[in-house]
Amino acid sequence: MSKYLEFNTPATKQAMELASDYRLKNQGFTDLDRVYWNLPDEALYEEIIFRNEGRLTKQGPIVVHTGKHTARAAADKFIVQEQSTNDKIWWGIYNRPFSSEKFNQLMGRVQAYCQGEELFVQDCYVGADPDYKMPIRIITEKAWHSLFARNMFITTENRDELKKFVPEFTVICLPGFKVDPAVDGTRTETAIILNFEQRMAVIANTLYGGEIKKSVFTLLNFLLTFEDVLPMHCSANVGKDGDVALFFGLSGTGKTTLSADPKRRLIGDDEHGWSSQGVFNFEGGCYAKVIRLSAEHEPEIYATTRRFGTILENVVFDLTSRYIDLDDDHITENTRASYPLEFIPNIVPDGYVRSHPKNIIFLTCDASGVLPPIARLNPAQAQYHFISGYTSKIAGTEIGLGIEPQITFSACFGAPFMVRHPFEYASMLKERMLKHKANVWLVNTGWVGGRFGVGKRISIRHTRNLLNAALDGKLDNVQYRKDKLFGFEVPLTCPDVPEDVLDPSSSWGNKDEYWKKYDALAARFIENFKLFSDGCSEEVKNAGPVRLGK
Template identity: 45%
Template sequence: MKTSFNLEKYGIETEKIYRNSSVPVLYELGLRLEKGTAISNVGALMTYSGEKTGRSPKDKRIVRHPDSENNIDWGPINIGLDEHTFMVNHERALDFLNICDHLYVVDAFAGWDPKYRLKVRIICTRAYHALFMQNMLIMPTAEELENFGEPDYVVLNAGGFPANRYTSEMTSKTSVDLNLERKEIVILGTQYAGEMKKGIFSVMNYLMPLENVLPMHCSANVGEKDDVTILFGLSGTGKTTLSADPKRRLIGDDEHCWTDQGTFNIEGGCYAKAINLSEENEPDIYNAIKFGTVLENVVYDKFTREVDYTDTSITQNTRASYPIEYIDNVQIPCVAGHPENIIFLTCDAFGVLPPVSKLTPEQASYHFISGYTAKVAGTEMGVTEPQATFSACFGAAFMMWHPNKYAELLAEKIKEHKATAWLVNTGWTGGAHGVGSRMSLKYTRAMIDAIHNNDFDNVEFTTDEEFGVQIPLSCPNVPSEILIPKNTWEDKEQYQEVKKKLVGLFNENFKKFEADVNSEIVEAGPKADFTLQS
C-alpha cells in the first residue's frame, strides 16, 4: 500500500518509504536487514560500510556548466564532468533505487542560521545511512517537516551499486557527482556515509562565498563570556578532541560559516575519529557514544559487544556519529558571535614547529592557504621519515573556489572583527617522529586554556627566526623548556637541518599560490636563509 509520501517526481516508484524514522525503527531495520550491523554494550549501532572505509576524493566530479564553471577552481581536486555522463550515472542510480524493496528519506537542514540554511533531502537504501544523516543534519520539528516543501538539494545515494567503469570519465566503480544546476548529488559504488556529509559541505563551500560568507572546515566553541574560538585542522590534528572542552560550550566539531552576524554550525551532529578513543583522554566524546550513536567499522568482542578502539584491522578511520546534544556542554541553537581567537592546528611530525605561537594577520592568511600538517610515514623498507601534507584552507578536498577566495574572506573578517590568530602544534617534541614524542594532550589543552584566559597578554615573546611567528616564553601548567622546540632537541644541528627541510617544503608548496595572493602574504611565509646555531 502506498504511503502519502512518494518519490515519483524523481522517477523513483519504490512504494515503501521510511521518512525521518525514529531511532528505534532505524535500529530494528538495520539489525534485521544489513550485514555487519550490531549493538554495542553501551547501545550504539555498530555498522560496516563495506569495501570503502573512507572518502574517495579521486572519484568526485563536478558538472561543468556555463552558470558556474568560471567560479570553480578546476584541477585534481575539482574534476570536471559533462552533463551527459552525469545523467548516465543519474539513470544508473535511479535503476538501482527502483529495484529496492524499501528506501529511506531524510528531510533536514544544513545550517543553524535560518537566513543561510539549506533544505536537504537524502534518498538512500540503508538504515545506517539514514541514521547517520539524521545525526549529522539538523532535524526539523514536526511542524517544519509538515511544511518542508521542495528541498534545495537532493542526494541520491545508490552507493550499493557500482558505477560502470567503461562510462566516459569514470576512473573506478566509485563515483560521487555534484550537479550545481540540477542541485543534485549522485553516489555510486561506495557505502561510506561520509560522502553524503562532505557532499553537502562542498555545496555550502560553493554557495556561501556568493553571499560574502566564509565556509570553514573547523570546530568551534564559546566561553562563559560568549567569546568564540574556531579551530582549523586536518584529520588527526585534534580538531574534534580540543573543541570538546568541558569549560566551554561546543558549537560544532567540523563545519561552520562566518557571516556578518557571527558564526553558525552547518551540522546537527559530530563525526569523531574513534581510533584509540579513551574515557581518560576524550571523556566528552567517549560518553557521547550511546543509543542513537553510529559507530563505523569498529572491531568489538562478539560476546560482550565491547568495542576495542585500538583495533585498526578494518580501518584506521573508525568513526562515531552522534547528535551534538550528546555532548554535555553545548550551545543550542549552534549559533554564536564573531570569533575572538582563530587557532590553526597542525600535527608536525618533524618536531620543529613551536607548540603554540601567535600570528600576524598576514601570517594567518599564509598558514590558512598552506593548510599544513605532517603524517607519519609507513615502516616499509625501514622508512620512518614524516611526510608533509598541505591542504589549502585546511580542507582543500571540499573547497570549490580558488583557495585565495576563502583566504581573502578570512583576512577581511579577522581584520574587521580584530580576531587573534594562533598556530598550535599537536605533533612531535624533542625530535622528529622516531626520536621525539607526541606532545602531551594535557599540555596542548593548557596552552589553549591560556589563549582563552588571555594569559599570553602579559608574557614575553620571542620571534622564531625562520617562521617569524611569536613564541610565548611561559605558559601556565606547561614546562617552559618545551615552548621553544630547539631546546627539546639533543642534536641542535639536526634540528636546524630538519627545520630547513620543512621551510623548503612550505616554500615549494606555496609557489602555486604566489601569483594569486598579495605580496604581503607571500612575504609572511618562512625564510630559508639558515645559519647553523650551536
C-alpha cells in the same frame, strides 16, 4: 530487500506516515518497491538490525562495517561542469570536471537501478542560523545511512513541516551501484558527483558514511560564498563572555577533541559559516575519530561511544560480550563515531551565536617534530598559513595512506572540500579577522623530540593548557621570541606548561639535525606557496619562512 521476498520489515506500516508531498517521483524515481520516510532513530535501529546492516553493542551504539572503503575516496570526487560552475570552480585534483551529458546518462542508470528497490529518505536541514538554513534530502539504500543523516544534520519532528518539505539539494547514496569508468570517464567504479545546476549529488559504490557528510559540506562551500558567508572547515566554541574560538585543521589534528572543552560551550565540531552576524554550525551532529579514544583525555566524546543512537564505523567489538575495543585498529585507523550534537554536554543548543571570533587557531600536526607547540601570527602570516594549510595526513582518513603520516599542504585546512579558489576564502577570512580584531595562533599537535618514529606526540594536556592560556588572554603579556625561520612569535612562558616544551629544539638530542629538519620544512613551505603566489600581495608572500643562512 522485499524485491525478492515479499514480507514486511519492522517499519513497513509506518513507512509513509512522515512522507513529504514532494515525493521521489517528482525527482525522477519511479516504480520503487517501498520508501521509508523520515523514520526516527528507534525505527531505524530495528531496520538496521533486521536487515543485518549492523550490530547492537554494550549500552546501545550500533556498529557497522563499511567494507573496502574505510575512508573517503578523495580521488573519485567530480563536479559537473556547466554554466553556473564553469568559471567559479577551483578545477584540479580536488574538483574534477564531469560533463552534463555524462551526468544525465548516469542519472538514467541510477533511476533504473532504484526501480523495484526499497529506499530510505531523511528530509533535514543544514545551517543552524535561520537566515541561512537550507532544506536537503538524503536518499539512501541502507537504513544505517538514514540514521547517519539524522545524526549529522538538523532534523524536525513537526509533521506539517515534513509534509510540506521541498529540498533545495538532494544527495543520493547508493553503495550497491557501480559507475563504469569506460562509460562515465571515472577513475574507478566509485564516484562522488555533485551537480549544482540540478542541485543533486550521487554517491556510488561506497558505504563510508563520511562521503554523505562531506558532499553536503562541499556544496555549502560553494553556495554560501555567494551569500557573503565564509564556509570553514573548523570546529568552534564560545566562552561565557561570548568570545568565539575557531579551530581549523584536517582530520586527526585535534579539532573535535580540543573544541570539546568543559569550560566553553561547543557550537560544532567540524563545519561552520561566518556571516556578518556571527558564527553558525552547518550540522546537527559530530563525526569523531575514536581510535584509541581515552576516557581520561576525551571524556565527552568517549561517553558517546557508550550511548544509544551513536553509530560506530569499523570499531572492533566482541560478539559474545558486545563490548567495543577502541584500541583495536586491525580494520582501520580511521574508526569513527557519528552522534547528535546534543550527546556532548555544554553545547550551544541552537548551533549559532551572534558574536564574532576573538581567537582563531590553526591546528597542524607536524610529523617532522620541529614546529613550536604554539605561535602567534600577524595578519599577513595568518593569510600565508591559511592558504598553505600545512599538516600531516594521519593514517586512515583517506584511502591509500599508510601508517606513517604524510606531510601535506591543504589550502584553507580543507582543500578537498574547497570548491572555489583558496584566494576567495582567504580574502573573506582576512576581511573578518581584521574587522573583528581576532588573534590568530598556529598550534602544533604533532611530534616533539624528533620526527614521527623517533619523538613522541605532544601531550594533549600541554596542548589544552596552551590553548586555555591563549583563549583566556594569559599569553597577552608574556615575553615572546621571534622564530628564526618563520618569523612568528613564540611565547617564552605559559602557565602550567614546562618552558622547555615551548622550545622544540631543546628536546632534540642532535641540534644540527633539528635545524636541518626545520630548514627542510621551510623549503617545503616556500615551494608549495609558489602555487598560490599569483594574486597574493607582496606582504602575504613575504610573510612566509626564510631558509637558514638567507
